[in-house]
Amino acid sequence: MLDRSFRLTFANLSTLFLVVAILAVPLHLAHSFAFRNVIEVSELHDEIEAFPSDRTVRDVGPLDLRDYRLSLGVLTVLELGLLLVLVRPTRRVLSDYQAGKVPTATSAWTLGFAQRGSYLRALTRKPGPLMASLLVAAAIGFLAERAGSLLFQPLGDATAWVGVALAGAAARSLAAPFLLVTWALSASETKEGVSGAPKLY
Numbered sequence: 001m002l003d004r005s006f007r008l009t010f011a012n013l014s015t016l017f018l019v020v021a022i023l024a025v026p027l028h029l030a031h032s033f034a035f036r037n038v039i040e041v042s043e044l045h046d047e048i049e050a051f052p053s054d055r056t057v058r059d060v061g062p063l064d065l066r067d068y069r070l071s072l073g074v075l076t077v078l079e080l081g082l083l084l085v086l087v088r089p090t091r092r093v094l095s096d097y098q099a100g101k102v103p104t105a106t107s108a109w110t111l112g113f114a115q116r117g118s119y120l121r122a123l124t125r126k127p128g129p130l131m132a133s134l135l136v137a138a139a140i141g142f143l144a145e146r147a148g149s150l151l152f153q154p155l156g157d158a159t160a161w162v163g164v165a166l167a168g169a170a171a172r173s174l175a176a177p178f179l180l181v182t183w184a185l186s187a188s189e190t191k192e193g194v195s196g197a198p199k200l201y
Contacts, residue, residue: 001129005182006136012093016177018105019089023082024169024176031075032165038068039161079172083180087119087187088112090180119187126186133182141175 009016032039041048041060051062089105092112096103123130148170152163 001126001182001185002132005129005133005185006178008094008097008185009177009181012097012103012181013174013177015093015103015105015108016090016180017173019093019108020086020176020180021169021173022105022109023086024079024172025166027075027079028165028169028172029162031071032161032168035064035068035071036161038064039164040157042160083176083183084119086176087180087183090177091184091188094181094184119183121187123183123186129182130179130186133179137175137177137179140178141171144174145171 037058038045038060041058044057044060045065048057048060049062049065051057053062055061056064089108089112092108092114093103096107145167148167149163152160152167155163
């Protein structure tokens with residue numbers, strides 16, 4: 001399954017990137033804007049962390065750092081939950097590709113929710129390929145975010161939050177398809193096993 005999954009991912013990566021980015025970009029822009037003051041002094045985070053709770057630098061203190069790190073965890077949990085939403089547009093992309101059509105992010109989002117499948121059941125049906133895809137996606141996301149951070153490093157302090165947001169959103173949009181395609185294929189096979197319906201891909 002992994003070989004087929006990765007081949008389909010690479011064949012449709014640009015479309016799948018846009019499918020994920022539709023959610024990831026607004027989320028990361030909103031989060032980074034809310035904590036733009038903290039991001040602005042990112043080079044001083046280690047020093048600020050050692051401050052007393054009532055001491056600040058540019059209105060950023062230890063409590064602000066705590067809130068920022070906590071919010072990153074909440075954002076990550078939210079993004080993991082949104083994968084269940086993203087798997088349906090992903091299946092639409094794969095269906096269009098298999099049918100010889102040109103997949104688009106627009107059709108994936110507008111028509112993708114008509115795709116039926118046992119998405120939650122698929123998580124336990126074949127956990128091996130899903131776990132392998134998750135590890136690949138995590139590695140790609142980590143490397144992409146580091147590369148994006150270097151790319152946007154020349155931005156000034158006042159606009160650093162934009163670079164952080166775009167680097168994070170791009171990393172998620174590049175990494176998530178590797179997990180989503182495997183999940184979509186697994187859901188398709190689960191449906192076939194339950195109902196006898198033909199495979200979509």
